[in-house]
Amino acid sequence: MASAAADYSDEPLTPAGRLFVQPQMNQIIHCAVGFKNPINIDSIKSHLKSSLLLSHPRFSSLMVRDSQGLEHWRKIPQVDLDLDRHVIVVPHPITTASHFDHDTAVNDYLADLSTSSGLSAEKPMWEVHLLMAHNCAIFRIHHALGDGVSLMSLFLASCRGAEDEEKMPTLASGKRNRVNGEKGWWALLIGFVGMLWFSLIFVVEFVLRCLWVCDRKTEISGGDGVELWPRKLATARFRLQDMKLVKKAVPNATINDVLFGVISSGLSRYLDHRTTNALPEGLQITGLAMVNLREQPGLQELSDLMKSNSGSSWGNKFGMLLLPIYYHKRSGTDPLAYLKIAKVMIDRKKRSMEAHFSYKIGYFVMTYLGAKLAAWLNYRIVCNTSFTISNILGPQEEIILGGNPITYLRVNSSSLPHALTMHMISYAERADMQILVAKDIIPDPAFLAKCFEEALLDMKEAAAAINRT
Secondary structure, three states: OEEOOOOOOOEEOOHHHHHOOOHHHOOEEEEEEEEOOOOOHHHHHHHHHHOHHHHOHHHHEEEEEOOOOOEEEEEOOHHHOOHHHOEEEEOOOOOOOOOOOHHHHHHHHHHHHHOOOOOOOOOOOEEEEEEHHHOEEEEEEEHHHOOHHHHHHHHHHOOEEOOOOOOOOOOOOOOOOOOOOOOOHHHHHHHHHHHHHHHHHHHHHHHHHHHOOOOOOOOOOOOOOHHHOOEEEEEEEEEHHHHHHHHHOOOOOOHHHHHHHHHHHHHHHHHHHHOOOOOOOOOEEEEEEEEEOOOOOOOOOHHHHOOOOOOOOOOOOEEEEEEEEEOOOOOOOOHHHHHHHHHHHHHHHHHOOHHHHHHHHHHHHHHHHOHHHHHHHHHHHHHOOOEEEEEEOOOOOOEEEOOEEEEEEEEEEOOOOOOEEEEEEEEOOEEEEEEEEEOOOOOOHHHHHHHHHHHHHHHHHHHHHHHHO
């Protein structure tokens, strides 16, 4: 990172942004965009020049340190931005150990990027890699520029609908439960007491996880230094229609509940296959989930994100939740039981202030106690848990970029001390989950992806049987 005297126009990084440039937590987001037609390099560059991406200040700013070591954004004139330094063209097929397969080749390339040296601070911290032989563009963006909601909202603002090229993509928005104003004071009091109780329990657990409490070692456990180990990447593919059918089988369930039920069931299947010594029934395996804390859930209008006083402002505005799953042997287990358990646990988390606490305590530590301590605490909580999971709502209909129809959207990030990280994004009634693993710990991510896919299909059959009765 370049060092320079402070300039009056420099803008300090937010505490969350500073966290992601620390060596222990240096994070880069990778978004793979598949195209229907061959990529035209000149068309991509022309689209980038006129897109909202380059007009956004974060994408035309250098990151510099002042004399005290504090990071700042320094805006550079757009005319000085050399696109050739940001657009990396890979003309030849990515070699794979198996037969020629586009998805495998792209995943191999992404896996190598996840442990690479990172992005140079000598230029704005983003790149676009064009895999010409695979009709795929990989947007490589430093996490300090923004979180998944910010970056996906900006990306979609540069796209158009496939059926109507003059129309912006429809933004999928989540639903956040609101307290019913017609409830009596007694019900509101019980809800408030419940919020305090669950907040106390989960916040204490969160603090203990940051310090010393950790999961029991299993076949998927990572740990200190595992972020440097070689990676493999596989894709689990789901139909949103299947997930919607399953959630109807459990009252008030959500897609996130279904996803976490699938993770619980799939990991139990995988551990049954990999573990030579039987694991204790009900063994807790703890995941770390990222939660959007903006007032409006889901993707945002770009104009709202750019308002500094907005509750949906640009940047990294997310908290962390500890989400435990429990190992159960497959025999005799109702597939929907995983969903029911997941829903109870997630409902309790929603009633608590755990996610807001994790965001506020991180902000406080970074601001008043220093970046090194904040990075160490975040690193410890990753080391003391077993996996990471995130889920982003994508566009509801098929879209085009630069006149080229998009066939898929997939997201993952650079490696963490976890041996297993999972990132799901929905696109036009489909959902792809990228499964990034430390290959010396989890050598068969394709089999793990199959475990997740079969878990959803089993839940779908169970839900269909309920609907028939």
